[in-house]
Amino acid sequence: MSIIIHGVNASPFVRKVRVALAEKSIPYELKPQVPFGPQPEYLKISPLGKIPCLQEGDYTLPDSSCIIAYLERTHPKPALYPENPKEFGRALFFEEYADSKLVESIGAVFFQRVVRKLIFKQEGDETIVRKKIDEEAPPVFDWLEQQLGDREWLVGTRFSIADLAVASPFVNYAHAGERPDAKRWPRLTAYLERVHSRPSYKALIEEEGQTFKAR
Ligand SMILES: N[C@@H](CCC(=O)N[C@@H](CS)C(=O)NCC(=O)O)C(=O)O
Numbered sequence: 001m002s003i004i005i006h007g008v009n010a011s012p013f014v015r016k017v018r019v020a021l022a023e024k025s026i027p028y029e030l031k032p033q034v035p036f037g038p039q040p041e042y043l044k045i046s047p048l049g050k051i052p053c054l055q056e057g058d059y060t061l062p063d064s065s066c067i068i069a070y071l072e073r074t075h076p077k078p079a080l081y082p083e084n085p086k087e088f089g090r091a092l093f094f095e096e097y098a099d100s101k102l103v104e105s106i107g108a109v110f111f112q113r114v115v116r117k118l119i120f121k122q123e124g125d126e127t128i129v130r131k132k133i134d135e136e137a138p139p140v141f142d143w144l145e146q147q148l149g150d151r152e153w154l155v156g157t158r159f160s161i162a163d164l165a166v167a168s169p170f171v172n173y174a175h176a177g178e179r180p181d182a183k184r185w186p187r188l189t190a191y192l193e194r195v196h197s198r199p200s201y202k203a204l205i206e207e208e209g210q211t212f213k214a215r
Contacts, residue, residue, distance in 0.1 A: 001059075003028040005067075006042065007051035009208050010115065010175075011035070012103060012168040013064040014052040019164050020068045022200035024075045031055075036119070065095060068161060080161045091155045094147075094162035102144075102169050105136040110172035133178060141185045148187045152194070159198070167195035171205055 003021070005028050007014035014030075021028050033042060035051045046053040046062040053062040054070070061067055072081055082088045109132050112124030144166065147154060154162040170192050173179065182189040196205060 001057040004031050004055040005029070006031050006033040006046070006053040006055065008032055008034060009204065009211065010110075010172070011051050012107070012172055013050070013099070015168045015171060015204060015208075016064040016165055017052045017054070017067050017071075018204055019168070019200045020071055020080060020161075022203065023078060023080060023159075023164070023198075024071060026071065026075055034119070065099065068164075080159075080164060082156045082158075082160055084156065087156045087160075091160045091162040094154050095165040098165035098169060102140055102166065105132060105140045106169055106173045106178075108132050109178055110176040113176040114172075137180075138184075141180050141188055145185045145188045148191055150187075152191075159195070163191075163195050167192055167201065171196065171201070171208065174205075175208065 003026065005014065005017055005021070007017075007030065009015065009018070009030070018028075018030070033051050033053070035049065042053075043049055045055065045060040048062065050062065052064055052067060053060060054067045061070055068080065072079065082091050109129050112126070112129050114124075116122045116124045153159055154166060170179075180188050180192070195201060
């Protein structure tokens with residue numbers, strides 16, 4: 001049964017799922033679904049009205065975290081979740097941190113600079129943008145820098161759901177013309193470069209680059 005992902009490539013959550021599908025070499029079709037003001041038909045499969053939502057025959061499943069956990073069961077190799085219970089728990093927390101705190105701190109930069117212009121035909125609010133970049137993002141970057149230490153990957157010795165999730169909002173940040181300062185956060189910057197240069201990420205970043213140009 002073929003897989004359909006409802007969503008658009010601007011979403012860090014849709015990107016998470018697409019990277020997971022690419023890592024696992026699972027074919028799928030991306031069906032455009034804009035999250036703002038979803039149609040009643042879409043709410044039947046994604047009751048929170050959010051993207052992404054997976055559809056496989058008559059099976060539907062919203063939420064990037066749920067979808068990737070499901071894919072891990074249907075396509076266990078290569079594993080995206082660590083085997084070790086403690087590492088597994090930590091990897092899930094990094095995913096939660098990325099989906100909540102990280103998106104809250106830097107997601108609005110992309111929204112104000114790119115989405116408002118492209119979708120709503122409005123100018124973005126640079127006051128909001130500056131507050132995010134100057135005040136909210138630095139403690140989050142500090143924490144990630146400290147968690148990375150000298151590690152190649154956030155958890156264990158292999159790329160995992162932790163890396164997949166943490167790297168995604170930074171793609172939007174880059175589309176909005178921003179990157180963490182390499183002098184202040186050298187480990188985080190090198191790490192993001194490492195994750196974003198994986199074929200799974202690279203292909204999507206190139207595809208998205210055609211659509212989302214920095215200001
Ligand atoms: N926890 C959800 C979050 C998904 C999410 O917030 N998607 C955004 C787009 S980036 C959305 O659909 N927003 C519309 C809304 O909040 O109504 C997931 O991981 O899939």
